[in-house]
Amino acid sequence: MNLGPHAAFIEIAYAAAAIIIIALIAWIALDYRAQRRNLSGLEARGVTRRSERASRVAT
Amino acid sequence: MALIDLANPSRFLNFTERVLPWLAGATVIGFALGLSQAYNAPDDYQQGATVKIMFIHVPSAWLAMFGWALMSAAALGTLVWRHPLADVAAKSAAPIGAAFTLICLITGSLWGRPMWGTYWVWDARLTSVLVLFLMYLGVIALHRAVEDPTRAGRAAAILTLVGAINLPIIKFSVDWWNTLHQGASVLRLGGSTVYPTILVPLLDMAVAFTLLFVTLHLAAMRNEILRRRVRTLRLMQAQSAPGS
Numbered sequence: 001m002n003l004g005p006h007a008a009f010i011e012i013a014y015a016a017a018a019i020i021i022i023a024l025i026a027w028i029a030l031d032y033r034a035q036r037r038n039l040s041g042l043e044a045r046g047v048t049r050r051s052e053r054a055s056r057v058a059t
Numbered sequence: 060m061a062l063i064d065l066a067n068p069s070r071f072l073n074f075t076e077r078v079l080p081w082l083a084g085a086t087v088i089g090f091a092l093g094l095s096q097a098y099n100a101p102d103d104y105q106q107g108a109t110v111k112i113m114f115i116h117v118p119s120a121w122l123a124m125f126g127w128a129l130m131s132a133a134a135l136g137t138l139v140w141r142h143p144l145a146d147v148a149a150k151s152a153a154p155i156g157a158a159f160t161l162i163c164l165i166t167g168s169l170w171g172r173p174m175w176g177t178y179w180v181w182d183a184r185l186t187s188v189l190v191l192f193l194m195y196l197g198v199i200a201l202h203r204a205v206e207d208p209t210r211a212g213r214a215a216a217i218l219t220l221v222g223a224i225n226l227p228i229i230k231f232s233v234d235w236w237n238t239l240h241q242g243a244s245v246l247r248l249g250g251s252t253v254y255p256t257i258l259v260p261l262l263d264m265a266v267a268f269t270l271l272f273v274t275l276h277l278a279a280m281r282n283e284i285l286r287r288r289v290r291t292l293r294l295m296q297a298q299s300a301p302g303s
Contacts, residue, residue: 001098003108006173013112013169017119017162021271024158028278035285042292049292 066143068284075281082274089267096260103257112170114261117245118268119162123191124226125272126156130198131223134216144280146212147287149219150202151279155272157195163188175239183232184240187225194222208287 003010042048093114103110130152136145167185168178179185198215205211228235233242244252251258 003111004102006107006109009169009173010108010111013166014115016165016169017115020158020162020165024155024275027154028275028282031282032278032285035282035289038289039285039292042289042296045296047292047296049288 068143068147071144072281072284075277079274079277079281082270082277086267086270086274089263089270093260093264093267096263100260101256106174109170109173110257112166113257114264115268116163116166116170117261118265119159119166120188121265122268122272123156123160123163123188124229125269126152126159127191127194127219127223127226129276130156130219131226134219137212137216138220144284146208146216147280147283148276149198149215150208150212151283152276153195153198153202153215155275155279157192157199159268159272160188160192160195164192171239180239182238182240183236184229184238187229187232191222191225191229194218194225198222208290 097111097114100111100114102108130149133145133149133152136142137149164185167188171180172178198218201215201218202208202211205214232238233240245258245261253261
């Protein structure tokens with residue numbers, strides 16, 4: 001594909017957009033894992049919400 | 060499930076677990092279609108192949124403004140109705156909106172250099188979008204500066220509503236002032252002035268970018284709900300500790 005005399009501007013624009021979007025996706029995915037890990041650590045130590053304790057007693 | 064049920068954070072988490080994989084799949088398909096159409100789109104008769112930058116610049120500009128509009132609606136939910144998820148929605152949208160604004164600024168600058176002969180000019184459109192980016196950073200900083208999420212949410216909601224005045228300024232800046240940036244050519248009275256061979260890939264990319272925004276926003280909201288649960292549990296743990 002011939003992008004003409006300004007090919008570098010087009011390629012850098014698409015690369016910059018891709019880098020920002022990939023960084024955003026990675027940040028959200030890593031944040032999710034961190035929050036899940038924190039939550040499971042607390043639950044393993046017996047720290048749970050009242051609503052969860054009530055639902056466990058009911059079942 | 061009724062829409063009102065989603066106001067409950069636990070139900071909202073269940074909803075996101077079910078919906079996110081489908082949204083992520085639709086986003087991938089949307090980008091595959093949009094990028095293939097952008098790749099095959101013809102060159103512009105004046106701008107040549109640089110018109111391909113438009114396929115990422117314009118959707119990111121729309122979503123930069125959409126993000127702040129969404130935060131403004133959520134800010135009303137926080138201040139007026141005290142909706143449990145409104146503050147979560149506003150806080151989660153800020154970094155995503157900031158990222159799309161940054162893409163808009165960078166790609167616009169890279170498009171401007173070959174077409175205008177400069178990367179940057181302090182005209183009304185460019186400056187008002189830069190102000191939008193700085194306001195996003197301000198809201199993110201405010202959320203991080205105040206430890207109590209409820210207090211941070213209210214302060215950020217006020218800042219967001221004040222900042223909403225910038226949205227019509229961005230939209231109409233090209234009409235109100237003499238700018239280097241071109242006027243509206245897609246969303247305008249009298250219809251689009253863009254030729255269909257370029258308009259169709261642009262709209263496809265806009266759909267793909269919107270799907271990406273919605274997917275990331277729901278995922279970020281899910282993270283924020285979990286973060287607040289962790290905070291509550293840590294407070295409970297500290298209160299029940301011996302000697303507290």
